[in-house]
Amino acid sequence: MKSLKIIGICASIIIFSQSVYAQKTEMNHDDHDHSEMEHNQMNHDDHDHPEMDKESITDVSVATDGPVIVASVNGLVCDFCAQALKKVFQKEEAVKALKVDLDAGEVRIFLEEGQMLSDAIVAKLIRKSGYSLVDTKREGGA
C-alpha cells in the first residue's frame, strides 16, 4: 500500500505540472498570419503575447545591444532568486530584458532605447525582490 501511495502522489504531480505548462504555452493566433515572417518583424498591435513576453525577458538574445545596467547583487544563490528579480523588473516599462548570472552574482538589465533607470530605482527593485544591491555599472549609454 505504501508503494501505491507514492505512485499516486507522483502521478498527480506529473499530471498537474503538464497542465500548467500546456496553459502557459497556449497563444491565440487565429486572427492573424505569421507565415513567411520573422517574429521580430511582425505587427503585434492586434494581439497580445503576455506569457511570451514574460518568458523572453530572461533571454539575452532579444537585447544584445543598447543601454545596459550591470548590477552586482548579494544573495543570489538559486533559480528562485532569479525568478523573483524577473517578476519584479518585468513590470518596469524601461526594462526590455533581464539576464541573471548566478555565478557572478550579477544582473544585466537591458533598457529600452531612450529609457533610463536610476541607481536608486534599481536598488529599490532589487530590495523589493528580496536581495541587496552592491553596485552598478552602466554600458551602452544607460
Place this chain on the structure above:
Amino acid sequence: MFIRLILILMLSVSITTTAYARPVSYPDGWTFMQKNNGSYSSVHAHYSPTASDSIGAYIERNWQEDITFTGIQYNRLVKRWNGRKTQANFYAKVGVGQANPFGNIGAKLSGFTELAFDWETRRWFTEYRIRATDFANNQSVHHSGRLGVAPYIGDYGDLHTWLMVQVENHPESSQPTTTTPLIRLFKGVQMLELGYTIEHEEWLANWVVRF
C-alpha cells in the same frame, strides 16, 4: 489504507485545479506546496503581497493521529541576510483553523506555529525548524534539521540537484528520531523532493511550484 490514497489524490487534484499559490517569495507571487510522508500529507497554497509576507490556505491530514486540520497560514520572513555568495533566512509561521479528529466529536479550534532558519550557498544547504501544533487538543512539538550538498553547480534554467539528509525529532514518539535521505530536483519554478525515512520505512514526496 485505500481511503488514505484516495484522500491524497483528492487533495492533489482538487486543490491544484482551483488555487495556485506560493510561499514567501516575490511580490504578487503565488506558491503551491504539497508534502507527503508517512506521518502526514499537506497542501499549502499562498499569496505573497510582498517579498516578506505570504498568506494562504493550509490543509493537513495527519495519518498517525487520525486528524485533519484545515486553516489559514501566515508566513513572515523575519530577517534575511544576503551575502556575496550566501543567503540566510529566518521565518516565522502561524496557522489557525479547525481540526477534525476522525471517529470523535466535532471540529475544534486548532493551530500551529513554526520557526525556521536556513543558510545556503550554491553548494551547501542547512536548515533547522521547530514546530508546535495543537490539533484538537492533541499537542506536540518537534524539531527537524537538514544538511544538503549540490553535486554540481548548474546555470540559471538548468536542472539543479541536491542530495540531502533530514533528521527529525518527535520527543513523544516511540521512535523519537528519524533519518530521511532525500534528493531535491529543482528546475525553473518547480521543485520536487523524494526521500525515504529509514526507521519508519516510509516514502517522502514534496512538491513546490511558483507562479
